[in-house]
Amino acid sequence: MILTVTLNTALDITYRVRSLRPHASHRVQEVIERPGGKGVNVARVLAALGHEVTATGFAGGDTGRSVRDRLAGTPGVRDALVGVGGATRRTVAVVDELTGDTTQLNEPGPQITPAEWAAFQETYVRLLASASAVALCGSLPPGVPVGAYAGLVRTARAAGVPVLLDTDGEPLRRGVAARPDLVKPNAGELAELTGSHEPLRATQDARRRGAHAVVASLGADGLLAHTPEGRWRAALPARVHGNPTGAGDSAVAGLLSGLIEDLPWPARLARAVALSAATVVSPVAGEFDRGAYEELVGRVAVTDETWAA
């Protein structure tokens, strides 16, 4: 199975309002709830692609119960979340019906105790024993040490399990130094890590810092991969329009499934770009549209940039 780790799981709530006006009172027209957090989103996409997935991380309180109830209704995803005393955070996305724009409110997440963090690490080691790959995704809740991902990367490598890291800031910086097989920063995260706004140079620098392979997601410009096997750029010929929520998580799922199927890099990248675009165009935020994916995957242009300046 593929293991996804979401230390800061979330109950993702979407509110549809007629028009968001600061300092006014709003009647919410529609409420949608989903289990969330980057690794949970990756797990859902992997399961939809037919993979057997186990989702671990933390869940607690009444919001954690909501997350687990909804995860139980997601075929193909096994719940291996570790219970905690604090309550799983909520994220609230307020969609303005007039403009289509979204205003996002993200709770920080529960305080994790040292004992809970130790219990998670035991669970992680146990789950790694039957994992073909692991994805470490998203922010850290309060109480989890900033070097947490670095430790989880080392444990995965010691167990011989390929490990993908998708986070930002100091946890990314430390995690990269622990030599993960793959990191997938977006343009902002990559610039923050390397100090360079030039993607070719920045991906190279990220490898120098320890990542075996780097795939940078550059929004409408697609993906830029810098790997031991070469360098590629993958993009659709035209920009797709829609809601970018979850597009990065779908790209991670595409890269991970390509890795365990041992696809060549160009095919992995085409899959990741198409899944990402099929998520942007989907009418349901954060879900990918299967028909769009199947149509788009053949239209991704992958160019070899191994010898680019």
Next chain:
Amino acid sequence: MILTVTLNTALDITYRVRSLRPHASHRVQEVIERPGGKGVNVARVLAALGHEVTATGFAGGDTGRSVRDRLAGTPGVRDALVGVGGATRRTVAVVDELTGDTTQLNEPGPQITPAEWAAFQETYVRLLASASAVALCGSLPPGVPVGAYAGLVRTARAAGVPVLLDTDGEPLRRGVAARPDLVKPNAGELAELTGSHEPLRATQDARRRGAHAVVASLGADGLLAHTPEGRWRAALPARVHGNPTGAGDSAVAGLLSGLIEDLPWPARLARAVALSAATVVSPVAGEFDRGAYEELVGRVAVTDETWAA
């Protein structure tokens, strides 16, 4: 005991953000959760005043569990909520730290089935048997008939229990026609009910429509009471500043406690005005400041307007 009815209970969530900007992403600095809905707020204030209170209405789902857990930690309030299949609504208040302003997002509430509504009515009749007064407060969740409050008013009157109604729109219009002992509309609700923006005339009209007594809450202008015993205006000499959340519910608690203690109208009104103002000035939204209440209650000016034009 005093019975409060909250058909559309809520989990009231307050988010503190640095500055709310539409279409941006926000890290929530602080999350506060409270059991809410008007009748629950009234119950909390009555309990703080030393009354024995029972709170009924509906609660369901993980949010309903949060409401009940928090109610269990409120001394003096007995939980007699009726379980339902749908989830209790959330209200989200986003407080902007820069301006101090609040943006409110209110979910509609769960769909109540006919069987759940019937179960509530049985509970209500049973609880009325030991109630000295009952307050019917707030909006109706989907599925509850628009004439619900009218029926609950008639049942209370048949049981000989004084009944206060605090709602708006069509449920208020129908409820008033069922002859409640007291209604407490604010200026907007009163104008909507009667078609008149002139409070003296409008309170008279509301009595003509069936309410035995009417106490209109007019914000900084205090309370205007039109009763079989006479007509009074009660207000503080100077406006108080702060957060008006829950001020109306505190006024209801003051009126209700004055009723069961059989205080003369001027003393009831002074208590209601002081509790309301002590809620506005309280540092905690929706709670009243006891020290402020005790200081303010002696400063409320009550003028007899029985013979006013």
